[in-house]
Structure formats: C-alpha cells, structure tokens
Amino acid sequence: MTRSQFFINISCLFWQYDAFDIGFITTDDLTNADILEATYPAVAKRLHGDWIKDPAIPIVTGFLGKGWRTCAVTTLGRGGSDLTATTIGKALGLREIQVWKDVDGVLTCDPNIYSGAEPVPYLTFDEAAELAYFGAQVLHPQSMRPAREGDIPVRVKNSYNPNAPGTLITKSRDMSKAVLTSIVLKRNVTMLDIVSTRMLGQFGFLAKVFSIFEDLGISVDVVATSEVSISLTLDPSKLWNRELIQQASELDHVVEELEKIAKVNLLQHRSIISLIGNVQRSSLVLEKAFRVLRMNSVNVQMISQGASKVNISLIVNDSEAERCVKALHSAFFEEDDISDMDRGH
Structure with missing residues (x-):
C-alpha cells in the first residue's frame, strides 16, 4: 500500500467537522461564549444524518461555536473542549x-x-x-x-x-460509607469582613451588599453571614484576569462603595480549602479537620457550608494552605481512625 492509499483509507473511517459548521450555536461573546439550546437538535440532525449515509467516526474541533446573531466564530472559554464533548453527548443521547x-x-x-x-x-x-x-x-x-x-x-x-x-x-x-472525597485548594483569595453600621434590624443589608458586587461585575466565592455582618471571599479567577492597576482600582472601589453602608476590613493573601464529600456527616468531617488544624497551629478565619451539601470551605492564610492540605489528606485518606471516631471512640 502506498502512502497516499493509506491516507485515503484512513480518511474513509472518519468524518471531519468544524463545530461551528455542524450546529454549535452560541451567544455572541467571542471569547467566552455559552452554548444555546438550539445547538442540541442541530448537532443531532447533522451527525445522525451523516452517520446514516456513511457510518464513519465523527472528529469534531473543540472549543468553537458560531454566534447566533453575528454568525462569527466564537470560542467557549476555559474547559471549552470538554464542553464540546459533553454537548455532543447530550445531543446524541449517548450512554x-x-x-x-x-x-x-x-x-x-x-x-x-x-x-x-x-x-x-x-x-x-x-x-x-x-x-x-x-x-x-x-x-x-x-x-x-x-x-x-x-x-x-x-x-x-x-x-x-x-x-x-x-x-x-x-x-x-452510594454515599453510605463516604466521608471525604477530595480536598481542593484555591489560592490568592481576597476576603472581606463587612459589618453594618446600623447594627440590628437593618432591612435589606445583604441585598445592598450584593448589589454592589453585581454593579461592579465581581463574583463572590464563599459567604458566611449574621444579621449585622457578612464575611465573603472574591473569586480570583474573575478578579485577577484584569491588569494589576485595574485590580487595585477595583478593590478600592469595592471598599469605597461598601463603606457607605458598613465598616469594611479587606484581607488579602488568603486561601480557600474546600472539603468535598458527604456533608451529611459534617460533624465528623469538622471534628477531624479542626483537630488536624489545631495540631498544626492553624486558626481558621472563616467557615462556610455550601447549599449543595457536598462542600465545607475553610479560609486560612496563603502561607499555611499547602501545609494544611497535606495534613488533612494524611488524616482523612491515610489514617484508619475515621471509623473509630464515627463510633464515638
């Protein structure tokens, strides 16, 4: 077989596609587009139709789509290639x-x-x-x-x-035996402590705080609240992609706006350690985690349990974060006393 015959035979086994030509319809955000619902029937129709004509394996470019108004080629942002795969999977109803x-x-x-x-x-x-x-x-x-x-x-x-x-x-x-699944670290987080200047019973305080972040286009990661105070962290992936000068300006602006309704303490160089697992056993997770952190002389500055019921997040200093992760991993995944603690021993 000659080289040219080899490539002809191989090409017959595959269909080659650009995603923007087979129905990937997106918003018109050129660099961080979202998949629109019309994508699924369009992709299914094209790939099913070609498969019936010639059952060859489809090879599709990842990360790309076509804006529904401009018809310009868009990109799907971080994770775009995986998003392409899962979109095709949903469109075709794969197993x-x-x-x-x-x-x-x-x-x-x-x-x-x-x-x-x-x-x-x-x-x-x-x-x-x-x-x-x-x-x-x-x-x-x-x-x-x-x-x-x-x-x-x-x-x-x-x-x-x-x-x-x-x-x-x-x-x-099956979560019956699950305690902790994984430990995740998010570094370089900015934390804000916000205390109402009007003390108890201030109607709409939380709404005002979050409307400021919405107006400035800044995402919040982790939140802990009481009636007159709120502690939260800012999503670094949304904040630190700006220029350094713009970052400082935005943080100053956040504090300036918040200080109109509250006392604000801005704390930088923090990390979020997220304990992902069975939060139905949160008492066990927290008991063990805080024992480990106490033994390592680490004070947790904030704690939050997510609404998803699978995540407990702890805020510590950046300088302590990796040491904490190693100690927690050793305690949860390499020691045998989880079951003893669970039995109350």
Whole structure:
C-alpha cells in the first residue's frame, strides 16, 4: 500500500467537522461564549444524518461555536473542549461521555501539593462541580452542565495510562460509607469582613451588599453571614484576569462603595480549602479537620457550608494552605481512625 492509499483509507473511517459548521450555536461573546439550546437538535440532525449515509467516526474541533446573531466564530472559554464533548453527548443521547486528561481521573488532592494523592473512583455531578469551581484543574464547572442535564455519566480517563479505570461521574452514588472525597485548594483569595453600621434590624443589608458586587461585575466565592455582618471571599479567577492597576482600582472601589453602608476590613493573601464529600456527616468531617488544624497551629478565619451539601470551605492564610492540605489528606485518606471516631471512640 502506498502512502497516499493509506491516507485515503484512513480518511474513509472518519468524518471531519468544524463545530461551528455542524450546529454549535452560541451567544455572541467571542471569547467566552455559552452554548444555546438550539445547538442540541442541530448537532443531532447533522451527525445522525451523516452517520446514516456513511457510518464513519465523527472528529469534531473543540472549543468553537458560531454566534447566533453575528454568525462569527466564537470560542467557549476555559474547559471549552470538554464542553464540546459533553454537548455532543447530550445531543446524541449517548450512554457515556469520556474526557481524556493527563492524570488517572479526579484525585483526592492536587498532586503538585501532595504526591500521595489518589484517584477518586466515583463522583456525583454535585461533587464534581464543587471540585471544579474551587480549584480542581481536571474539569471546569461549565463543561459538565450538558451531561448533567442529560443524565449521562462522564468518565475521566488518562491518555498516558489508558488501562487506569479513571473516575466515573454520575447523578448519584452510594454515599453510605463516604466521608471525604477530595480536598481542593484555591489560592490568592481576597476576603472581606463587612459589618453594618446600623447594627440590628437593618432591612435589606445583604441585598445592598450584593448589589454592589453585581454593579461592579465581581463574583463572590464563599459567604458566611449574621444579621449585622457578612464575611465573603472574591473569586480570583474573575478578579485577577484584569491588569494589576485595574485590580487595585477595583478593590478600592469595592471598599469605597461598601463603606457607605458598613465598616469594611479587606484581607488579602488568603486561601480557600474546600472539603468535598458527604456533608451529611459534617460533624465528623469538622471534628477531624479542626483537630488536624489545631495540631498544626492553624486558626481558621472563616467557615462556610455550601447549599449543595457536598462542600465545607475553610479560609486560612496563603502561607499555611499547602501545609494544611497535606495534613488533612494524611488524616482523612491515610489514617484508619475515621471509623473509630464515627463510633464515638
């Protein structure tokens, strides 16, 4: 067989597509577009139709779409290639979607922080979303949305170790024996302590605080509240992509606006440590976590339990964060006393 014959035969096994030509319809945000609902029937019609004519494997460019008004080529932002895969999976109603990475699935913590990190065999979509949002690099929160909506399992595999089983992400899983699934670290976080100047009974205080962030286009990560005070952290991925001068200006503006209704204390160089797992056993998780942190002379500056019920977040100094993650990982994943504590021993 000649070289040209080889390439002709190989090309007959595949259909090659640009995503923007087969129905990926998006908003007109050229660099961070969202997939629109019309995408699913359009992609299904094109890929099903071509498969009936010639059952070859479709190869689709990731990360791209077409703006629904401008018809310009758009990009899907971070996680866009995975989002392309899950969108196709939902459009075709597949039994499983696979995303291939350079690690053996989702891990119990960042292997760059602690080399003893281990693959997590099973996750729920809730757990995966929290892991991704709070710093896990394997997945991006938006990329899982179509699979979750279509109730299609997603398997994370390692392209350098294809025999590894990877991590299977599903709508639900057996949580009866689960305590902690993974520990995630988000660095370089800015924390704000905001206390109402009018003390008790100030109607609409929280609404005013969050309207300021909305007006300035700044996202909030973690929140803890009382009637007259609120502590929160700002999403660094949304703030630190600005120029340095703009960052400082925006933070000054945030504080200036908030000080019209409250006393404000701005604290930088903080980290969020997120404990992802079975929050139905939160007392056990917190008991063990705080014992570990006390033994390492670390004081937690803020704690928040997410509405998703799979995440407990702790705020510590950046300088303490990696040490905390290593100690927590050792305690939760390498010691055998979880069951003893659970029995009250």
